[in-house]
Amino acid sequence: MTSKLIASSLRQQLAKSAHQFHRQLLSTAAAAAVPAPAEPQHHGDSTGIMMKGVKISGRPLYLDVQATSPVDPRVLDAMLPYYMSRFGNPHSRTHMYGWESDLAVENARAQVASLVGASPKEIVFTSGATESNNISIKGVMHFYKDKKKHVITTQTEHKCVLDSCRHLQQEGFDITYLPVGSDGIIDLEKLRSAIRPDTGLVSVMAVNNEIGVVQPVEEIGKICKEFNVPFHTDAAQALGKIPLDVEKWNVSLMSLSGHKIYGPKGVGALYLRRRPRIRVEPQMNGGGQERGIRSGTVPTPLVVGFGAACELAMKEMEYDDKRISALQERLLNGIREKLDGVVVNGSMERRYAGNLNLSFAYVEGESLLMGLKEVAVSSGSACTSASLEPSYVLRALGVDEDMAHTSIRFGIGRFTTEAEIDRAIDLTVHQVQKLREMSPLYEMVKEGINIKDIQWAQH
Amino acid sequence: MASASLSSNIPSRAQILSLLRSLLRTARQFPDYNIREYTKRRAIDAFRHNQNLTDQASIASAYSDGKAQLEIAKRQAIVYSLYAPNIKSVMDLKL
Numbered sequence: 001m002t003s004k005l006i007a008s009s010l011r012q013q014l015a016k017s018a019h020q021f022h023r024q025l026l027s028t029a030a031a032a033a034v035p036a037p038a039e040p041q042h043h044g045d046s047t048g049i050m051m052k053g054v055k056i057s058g059r060p061l062y063l064d065v066q067a068t069s070p071v072d073p074r075v076l077d078a079m080l081p082y083y084m085s086r087f088g089n090p091h092s093r094t095h096m097y098g099w100e101s102d103l104a105v106e107n108a109r110a111q112v113a114s115l116v117g118a119s120p121k122e123i124v125f126t127s128g129a130t131e132s133n134n135i136s137i138k139g140v141m142h143f144y145k146d147k148k149k150h151v152i153t154t155q156t157e158h159k160c161v162l163d164s165c166r167h168l169q170q171e172g173f174d175i176t177y178l179p180v181g182s183d184g185i186i187d188l189e190k191l192r193s194a195i196r197p198d199t200g201l202v203s204v205m206a207v208n209n210e211i212g213v214v215q216p217v218e219e220i221g222k223i224c225k226e227f228n229v230p231f232h233t234d235a236a237q238a239l240g241k242i243p244l245d246v247e248k249w250n251v252s253l254m255s256l257s258g259h260k261i262y263g264p265k266g267v268g269a270l271y272l273r274r275r276p277r278i279r280v281e282p283q284m285n286g287g288g289q290e291r292g293i294r295s296g297t298v299p300t301p302l303v304v305g306f307g308a309a310c311e312l313a314m315k316e317m318e319y320d321d322k323r324i325s326a327l328q329e330r331l332l333n334g335i336r337e338k339l340d341g342v343v344v345n346g347s348m349e350r351r352y353a354g355n356l357n358l359s360f361a362y363v364e365g366e367s368l369l370m371g372l373k374e375v376a377v378s379s380g381s382a383c384t385s386a387s388l389e390p391s392y393v394l395r396a397l398g399v400d401e402d403m404a405h406t407s408i409r410f411g412i413g414r415f416t417t418e419a420e421i422d423r424a425i426d427l428t429v430h431q432v433q434k435l436r437e438m439s440p441l442y443e444m445v446k447e448g449i450n451i452k453d454i455q456w457a458q459h
Numbered sequence: 460m461a462s463a464s465l466s467s468n469i470p471s472r473a474q475i476l477s478l479l480r481s482l483l484r485t486a487r488q489f490p491d492y493n494i495r496e497y498t499k500r501r502a503i504d505a506f507r508h509n510q511n512l513t514d515q516a517s518i519a520s521a522y523s524d525g526k527a528q529l530e531i532a533k534r535q536a537i538v539y540s541l542y543a544p545n546i547k548s549v550m551d552l553k554l
Contacts, residue, residue, distance in 0.1 A: 049546060058549035062493070073494055073535035074528075080538070319504070374549045415493035417500075419550060 060376040061420040065260075065413035066209050066237060066355055067378060071305070072262035072414070078308035079264065082301035090298050091289055101300045108307025112269050115310040116235075116254065117245040121274060124290045125298050125306075128268035129236035130160040131283070132255030133203075135270055135293065136232040137164040139280030140201050140253065141173055148200025150174045154186050154215075155396035157205055158234055165203075178204075182398050183347035184213035191220060195227045202231050206238035206249075210380045210393040210409060211346030212355025214242060221250030230278050236260050236268070240313030241321070241352055246271055252278040258302065262414060263309030267302035270294075320414050325353040327412045327421050332356060334425035339432055345394055345407055356410040359399065362442040363435045365406040371431040375424050377408050469515050470522040478525050479506050485529060488536040490543035492550045498532055 048057035062070070082104060090105045092098025106120065113120040126132045141151060153165055155177045165175045176194045178186050186204065195202070202224050206217050217233055224231035230252035238244055240261040246254060254271035258264055272278060272293070286295030336342055341361030357380070360368065365379050380391040390404035399407075410424065436442040441451055470478075479502060486498035502525075509521045 056546070058547050058552045059544065061548065061550055070493065073489075073498075073539070074531055076538070077531045077535055319501075415497045417493065417496050417550070420493075423550065 054370075054373055056373065058374070060374045061423060062376045063410045063412065063416065063420070063424055064376050064378050065411035065416075066212075066409060067411070068259045068265065069262045069413055070415060071259075071264060072309065072312060074312055075263055075305045075308045079301045079305040082304050086300070088300070090300050091287070104300055104304050105298055108303045108310075111307035111311045112256065115240065115244070115314050116256070116271060117247055118271050119274065122246075122272055124270045124272055124293045125303050126268045126270050126294050127266055128259070129158075129234060129255040129257035130268075131294075132253075132257075132268050132270035133158070133160045133232075133234055134164050135280055135283050136253040136255060137161060137201065137203060138168060139283060139293075140230060140232070140278065141168055142281040143279050144200050145173075148198050150176070150196050150199040151201045151203065152176045152178060152191065152194050152199060153203045154178045154180060154205070156180050156184060156208055156210075156393045157203065158209055158236075161203055161205070161234060174198075180396055183350070184208060184211050184345075184393075184397050185347055185350060186215060186220075188216065188219055188223065192223055195223070195229060199227070199229050202229055203233070204231075205234040205236075206244070207235070207242065207352045207355075208346065208393065209237050210391055211357045211397070212237070212352045213346040214238070214350045214352055216350075217249045217251075221248075224252075225250050237352070237355075240310065240317060241354060243317070246273070252276075253280075258306035258309060261309045261313050264302045264305040267299060267306045269306070316414065321353070324412050324414075324416075327416055327418065328353040328356055330418065331410060331412070331421050331425060332358075334422070335428060338425075338429045343403060345397065345399060354412045356412070357407055358410065359394075359403040359407045360432050361403065361406065362439050362445065363406050363432050365408065367435055368406065368408065368428075368431055371435070372408075372427055375427055377410055377424075379407055380409055468519045470519065475506075475522060478522065478529065479503075482525065482529050482532060485532040485536050489539050490547075491539055492548035494535075494539065502528075 048055055050056070082101070086097070086100055086104070088095070088097025088099075088101040090098060090101040092101075105125075109120040109123050109125070113123050124135075126135065137151065141148065149172075151165055151168060151173060153161060153175065162177075165177075169175050178190055178194060180186050191202070191204075202220065204215050204217070204220050207214050220233075221231055231250060232253040232255070233249065233251050234255045235244060236255060236257035237260060239256050251271065252273045256269040256271065258267040258269075270293070272280070280293060282293050282295065284295050287297075289295050289298055332344070335358070339360070343359045343361070345357040345359055369377070369379060380393065390399075390401060391407065394404040394407055408428075412421070444454075445451060482502040483499055486495055486502065489495035489498060505521075505525070509518075512518050512521060
């Protein structure tokens, strides 16, 4: 018995040391043969990576399609040939390279035009909606500066519209910033009364980028027609999402963007009405491309991608909209079921379903965003998300400072799945509950104290 | 569904089902979670949407459209695999 035991333990020992020896030999051999792997960009592939001091285990689920959308594989498929053999300059008139690129650009122009109900001749390709907005506002006002001195816009416009207006203001133009109601919609009567004989442009965005409310564009168009004032709309967030018709809306200028509709970044378009003709002063001078309105070589691959994205959007709008509306409902109900004090910012009726801007009472917004590492969302516009200031859009709506600080914009797109929505609900609810447990304010509210009545001591 | 027709333009039931299977097989090759799920979902929904088509011309056009989509999916599944990121989507990780 004992001898048997000794023998077996001895055997085990021997086996272990042999194994160890073997391993050592192997590892040294391996070390000698294989050089150290070059630049380990991501350390530890199974446990995730560190980025900006945050440990990330996987790519977060993407719910920020208002910032930008992923490129649709069908769009990429259309673009790729123009990054390879078909690289010609569309303005080259003397060889096949130029001709084939030119054909592709004109085809894309027709695709964009047909999505908005325009003639291809009315579409000018630009670098994006920001450039289109700049051409529209500064270009129109500069062109008609002898007679027109006044611009009407709203307080909730995109930064590039507001900044263009501020630029004009410094040049001596007069700007009216229309206020919006608590639902984010402008008052048509206020617009009507703001129009003056020297009003040169009305600029109101179609779908708001932060809160997703849809302005009554058709009615605004009617008013502008009545007073014979050119109407510009920033439709970057509306294109491909809501039906869009330049005749019905009576717009003179419209800004469009490629990367919000599953197209490439760096391309957009400006719709410029031909009858009655609206003229602009170019912001970019040069080779006279795009009828001199936007000089610079037209980027064929990007434009082709934008065109393909527009055609896809036309085909998929109904399908996408049905899905996105269902997902929005699922998200909102899922969160409301488990949390109280959740407020939707902006009108619920006049809203594009893919944008759900929520405020969570008694929670600090930045902590919530930091806690939601696995959900890519933002507190509002990507352009202003670097600042800790609450969004100017929410302030224009009259949202209280504390609620404006806790807003999160959930963006639902073509590629969002039900499973992602469910995961987002779980993570958000968990995080909000965790933060509320720590919050003394929430405790006081639960005890029935009205926060607004508290007299904060001044130190 | 159209019964077997003499015209070679009209796809048979077997051809149609085979197209759907090919689309689903190609969809699985996308490393990207969202694109993979979308391709699957879109293919199934499109076939479901068209299952009651009776007009032979529209069946033929839906079939050739699906064929074109399959070619795109095949090419893009390769492109996406070539540039697959090191880190997977959180939706693909086991909890």
